[in-house]
Amino acid sequence: MIAQNIGFWIIAIVMIVAALRVVTTNNVVHAALWLVVVLAGAAAQYILLAAEFVAVTQVLVYIGAVMVLFLFGTMLTRARIGTESDLNNSYKKLGIPVGLVMFVAMGLALISSFGDEKLPQTATVVSTQEISDQIFGPYLLPFWALSVVLLAAVVGAIVLARKD
Amino acid sequence: MNLFASESEVLAPLMSGWFLEHAWLIPVVPAIAFALIILVGKRLPMKGSELGVLSMFSSLVLAAGAGYQWIQRTNSATEEQFVEPVIKSWSWWQSGGFNFGIGQHIDGLSVLVLIVVAFISTLVQIYSLEYLRGDRRYTHFFAALTLFSGGMLTMVLADNMILFLLGWEIMGLCSFMLIGHWWEDDANSKAALKAFFTVRTGDAGLLVGITMLYFSANDWTQEHLGVSGFSIRGISAWALSGEPNSTVITIAAVALFIACIGKSGQFPLHTWLPDAMAGPTPVSSLLHSSTMVVAGVYLVARLYPVFFVGLDILGSGGNLIMVIGAITIVISAALAFVQNDIKRVLAYSTVSQLGYMMLGLGAGAWMPAVFHIFTHAFFKACLFLGAGSISHSASHHSFDMKRDMGGLRKVMPITFVTWIISTLALCGVFPFSGFFSKDEIIDNVGHNGYTNFMIIGLIGAFMTAAYMTRATYLTFFGEPRGASAGQMVHDSHDLHDTHATHDTHATHVADDSHDSGEAHGPHESGLLITVPLMILSVLALGSGFLNATPFGESWERMKLWVEPRHSEFAPELHHAPFMWSKASLSLVIVFAGIAVSWLISSRLFTKRDPRLVGLTQRVKLLGLGHKFLVNKYYLDALYEKVIVRSIAYPIASAAYWFNQNILDGILHGLANSTRKLSGWVYKNIDQRVVDGTVNNSATFTKSVGAAAQPTQSGKVSQYGALLFSAAAVAALVLVIINT
Amino acid sequence: MFVNQFLFLAAILFCIGVYGVIARKNAVLMLMAIELILNSVNINLLTFALRNGSTDGHVFALYIIAVAAAEVGVGLGLVLLVYRNKKTISLDDLSEMRG
């Protein structure tokens, strides 16, 4: 348990720092790499939360696919690899109070509702079969739907992105 | 009803007759004639005038028949018996528990006034056939004249206040149409406007008065008489029943009296009446001397119990009616002195005479006042028509005594004689009719204990005599001047003389068909004009004998026929016993007035004539031998310098100034300030505040829009910021609430 | 382990993501900030899945990942489109329509 806790805190701190860098760095590629750190940290946290399958998916989809998309996007839009000065809005400070207010709201709610409630000690890892049973059982319809969504996204994105 | 039933059973049954029962036809005839004139008048050979004359004549016959039967009815009653009026009423419309009736209320008073109105109307219409011949709105004129008579007759025989009001207002309307008959000129139409408007101002009082009386009296009248609170008979009985709350009836009486002030040209609403002379002379004669303006007096006489109780007549040292009447007598008589316009003199004289009637009614002298309505109608109509005759045939349509008249007695003998008779009647000289009525009023005022008012009455009599003499002198004596001397028309008329232009206007059109060639010199008028004059003058002379108190009870026919005997419906009144001593006093005063005025007039006006200067000098020198003239001479200077110059003129002028500047000023000021107020209200309240609020709310809406617009900056991040911050704030608020 | 330690981590990531969305004007960076938010949601879901002992959270998280991928694809397609027409991916410059 303690080990898990230590792991959590280390990963959490790294994630937070990385996340902050994502939103503050002046280099688009750096931001993408910091995002990789956050996503990887998240995957690690999922493992701590006994969600192996999701963690794997996270790595595959996010780090494997989405990050590549981001990098492609960056390159296709000819962003400079180095630092750029023009990435932020002039009113970026507006984000701080908004974020803080949101955090206060969330924090208040979370503290008042969950207080010092603990997670179950004996966390058995959720098996992939269980998940698949769920997906192909009650959650079948969204799954079907998702296939059409992805098709539409692909078709649409291609049409939009291609030169003509 | 039951209350009185037992009583009347004992008494002798009253006679009635077809004419009495069908008196309601009297106003219906002119009403129908009016419609016919409007519809087909223009196509008739005499352009509708024959219908007017015919209808008035039929009304006169009906009225006379009713009069005859009424006399029989009174004769059939016993000495002390109350002669029940012949009341017929039909339901006109009802709604919400209100029953508005229509019907006739025939008693002595109404029969008397009916006959007078029908008679004068007939004569005036005949007179107008000639006077307005060729006028471009000849048909309309007769239509309006007929409708006017119809209105007046309706009012006179109305059995309830609503019908009364109807007639009253129709007269107002017709006066508007008739005064403004030559509306091409602004002055005329303004006079018409002023007349109708002033009368309408008073009418607000009538509306209020009727309303108050109705609601106060209705319960009582329904219970006791089974009639509504509009019924004149009901109101009268209620007023005398001792039932009414004194405040209510007083206010109601005052309200009604305000209407009378407006209609009868009493002080301070008399100013419209002289201006109303802008109408054609027959109109002046009919409306503003003998009929319409009498409506106010008639109202007081008709609802006498209300005023009697409400204003505490005979019960106090003076009342509103008397005060107003007395002020009117003096004020208007004084005004008559400074008029150059013959019709205006007559107009002021009318006002003054109406003041007498009011004074009489206010003082409890009901019978003399009513009798004065009767006699005054004849002689005043005669005077007006005489003035019209002069203007028509002698002074080339001018009414200016000083400039265009003088010495006409020779050229217009008939007019002159009738004028003199009527003037003497107006002055109250024995045995002319005015004496029997006016003197009675003054006598009774004194008899009822109002000595001060009697003195005012006597002063008024003096003044009346004086100004009438002045007018007569200027018109008929001395040397012809201006138009009456055969001079051509003046192109530039005085300001207050504009109506004269319009009498001209009228006949200019007629010049081709008019054979008399009036432009060539003064002459006597045609038969259509003189015959009415003669008839009227005969009546001016003789009508007084119908109630000739000096000759004893048996001569007081009118009192017998007209005055209601004391009953539940009529207050108890006493009559002053006639005494020659008192009568001679007033006669002396009248003669003094005539004499003084004559002397002054002859001196004054003769002197002013430059052609007579030499003559005057000679008279002055020769006067040593003529005591009478010499005396006149000395007095002349005295009067001229002391009385006339220092008293009469200043007083009269002051009165006139007061009239023109203060009263009229107040009226005009009121009108102006109302106009200004309305302008201000419109500009500032309506357009700025009320409308402004609306328009500003639109502006406000738009500025809200402008304030909200920056949120729509077009920048995604800002949109995002808004989205997240709104969500955050909402979450925070609701989280805090629910924690 | 406390439930709240995960939840707060998620909340912090969420708020950082919110800040990023507001602060950034580069479209790609904005999409990255959104990924932060979506990940915080996933952490939440999995935490609750563990806490509640149900697998619905896992399924939900998987769907979110899939949809997020689709969204990023569409988003980058749009970004490219914009870039082609305007030669910039600064979203602040996309304010032709406003008011």
Place this chain on the structure above:
Amino acid sequence: MLSGAELQNLNILAAQWVAPTIDYHGLAPELVLAGGLCLVLILDLFIDDRKKWLLSAISSFTLLAAMIPVLTLGLSDVQVRSMFDGRYVVDNFSLVMKGVFLLSGYVVVLLSSSHVEEGEYWRGEYWFLLLTSLLGMLMMTSSRDLVSIFVALEFLSIPAYMLAAWRKRDARSNEAGVKYFMLGVFASAVMLYGMSLLYGVTNSTLLVDIASKINVDGEFSAVHALAVVFVVVGFAFKVSAVPFHTWAPDTYEGAPTPVTAFLSVASKAAGFVALVVLIYTAFPLAQDVWQPFIWVLSALTMTVGNVLALKQHNIVRMIAYSSISQGGFVLMPLAVAGMPGSGESALRSVVLYMIIYAATNLGVFAVILSVSRKTRSGEISSFGGLFSYAPALGVLMTVFMASLAGIPPLGGWIAKFVAFQSLVQSQSSWGYTLALVGAVNSVIAFGYYGNVMREIWMRPVPDGDSTPIKTPGSLVIALAITSAATLIFGVLPGIGLHFADLAEIAGAISR
């Protein structure tokens, strides 16, 4: 939290997986539509460029064909078909809304056909995406769990994001698409966070379960509030409620006009459908949270939408703000939906409003499309003197504007009336106050609707060109459908109300 034994049970359940039973009749509309969209996508590959009009025909036939199962379902004896443990429900509510989506989709196809043919569009993909989005909407009407709702939301949104940017060469269209996409993603992120919390506190994604656990004994924790607010925010974005509306005007203005019509009607309706489903099936006991929230949203939406609409010069942008403000009116009854007695009437009001609003607003766009074919302008002033050279279009536009303004006897009035009725029925000061706000706003609204009428009737033709307008047949059909619906709903409101009278879904909330 759970004991080991319970976990064991779960495992056993999972082990005994059985294929879920699927009621294909219930899914028939979706399946028809899915088949149609596949057909379009595939045919697009093979059809010659000159025959691409076939695709629009196929699309419209698909939509009409999908109506057939909707009708048969409506007539069938089975009132409620529940699938996947109640995660997907075909009831009258969903059928009515499916019908609305299909028919408005049909009208949008009619609106699009000439537009798409004449513009430089990717036609085949256009129809494909349009049908996809509609399919997402059909799914939304029946979704009764969080995951389905989320997926359906993205299902209908993602194609719409792209459609908004479909005029690829036009920077404004791009801008429209990007803004819509970005804000849409923000909103779904917020919504997802809320959903995660909902799942956390109730341990279920099924709405009925959530309803039973959200407010167990009158105790209501802060997380519940947070969750409900965030979820509502997600859909408030979709229905473009102020202050989550900012995307709408820009997107509406920039997107191709038929797409705007689609967004302003169908997409918005889908948002309301989700909102209604959530409120009625998941949050009936959380009314203390969403009622005030929606109250504020509604009042703000009406007011801000109105006052900003007053200032617009561009007709589509004006309609955008108008549709924001109309959204406020739809929200109105929901602000009191949790009060005793008004739940049913609030639902009726929302549904009826959506139906009538769809008919009217689509009609407006049909006229705009017809007119802009001649004027080539989006300015309101380009409508000047319309009545003099195209009286029929002028009258129709007047009818639609008047309906939007809520003037009897046109459809809009009964919609507003029922909304007010529901507010007043709550007999609460909240209801009365909002009704007053709504009343004032309905007056302000006439300011801009009247302005359009004024242009049409009272102003001269701006460029003096008064050649008559030739309206393509598809637009004529669209105009006929929408105007007939607008009139019929107004004169015989019973017809519309018949569809909106959906007691069973309201049953949960009307205690």
Place this chain on the structure above:
Amino acid sequence: MNMLQENNWLLSVGTFLPMVGVVLMMLMPKAQDQSVKLVALVTSIATLAVGIYTAFKFDFNQAEKMQFVANEKWISVIKSSYFIGVDGISLPLYLLSMVITLLVVIYSLDHVPSPGKPKAFFSLLLVLQTGMAGTFIAQDLILFFVFFELVLLPMFFMIGVWGGEQRQYASIKFFLYTMFGSALMLIAFLALFFKTGAESFSIPYLIENGGSIAKNVQIWIFAGMFVGFAVKVPMFPFHTWLPDAHTQAPTQGSVILAAILLKLGTYGFVRIALPILPIAAREWAPYIGGLAVIGIIYGALGCLAQTDMKRLIAFSSVAHMGFVMLGISTLTSFGINAAMFGMVAHGLITGMLFFVAGSVKERYHTLEISKLGGMLTQMPHLGWIFGFCTMASLGLPGLAGFWGEFPAILSAYSPAAGLNESVFRVFMVIAALGTVLAAAYLLWLYQRIAFGTPKNAAHDGHSNHDELHDVTVYEWVAWTPLLIAILVLGIVPNLLFKVLDPAVQVTLSAFGG
């Protein structure tokens, strides 16, 4: 009741017949102006014929009861039905609307205002007719509301398209005002519906049950209705749309506005507000009365300030409707009878005045009073007609105007039990003074316009002289019925009171007799 439902198709036919005409016109090719006019004429004649037949079938002995009642399902979900019927209060107004429409159509045959478009113009006229007639026969609040609002749009366009220079401003203002009022009114209707148990919107039902609503609730509901109706009347301070609308509207629009549309508001008070909410009515009555007399004086002052003839007539409506409202505020059957009569009379008279104003505008091309004058010389017939209407308008006894005005004043002396008598007596005196002011502005108007010599400057020299033709045939045909009605109702007011009275009595039964 069964007997009263005989011929119940009559009302529906009479109300919707104009719509048939509209459809026919719509189907007609654009250029056929003559046949459009013919259709309009025939339709309005047929409508009036149906109306007269209705009156003929009407059982005047049971004027207090609803007759020709039809009660069909309409919107059953919200418990609103197609419930129509006429009683003594509705019938005169119902017929009036038909007569006025026909006359306006006749007048328009020769006078389609600029910019033409007779097809649209006549269509709007007929739609208006349906709305007006429907309002007077509706016995269901929702139905009432629909008809009440139905007249808005046609009038909006009539002002906005065929109006004067400021027409767009005036039309929007008219519309916004009225909409504002009706929005509040609608909320009040709804509140009423729910407070009476959400059973029915039918007026008879609500009359039965409305009285039991708590007093303070009634007061608020009444407030909503008050605003809705008062805007329409219009009462001070909601009147500012009226002068603009009237001034800018084409003659036909002004006539219909004055003759019928303003009556919708007062009719609403009598038919709906008073009987359903008697307690609130009693509470409100002094304020209504107060606003009414303010309106009387204020309208008169407004008139005196005007320099435009049409605007003056418009302001006079404010004053006249003040009398009507004063009558209503007394809550006595007499007062309401007076008010109903006043409504009809005002409709006839002011409608006629607007006709005259329209003809003046057409001939002189101006309505500036200072530029007019001498009408009697140039057009004696028109001048006399104008004079007649002026006299009728200022409440001359013997003409219709008087029977609206004087009884209203009379009734204010003794308002219904429970109202403060002295307050109402003050109102009475003020109202009586209002008659004086009425005389002032009307006579002054007449004097300035009809009397005097023509001011040729008004129509720039001789070029337009030939246009100064006197009353035309079309005008005669359109006006004569109105003139006759003014006169006949003035002489035989019972024609109307007989019909009104029983129904008013029933209306007031809520006040305990």
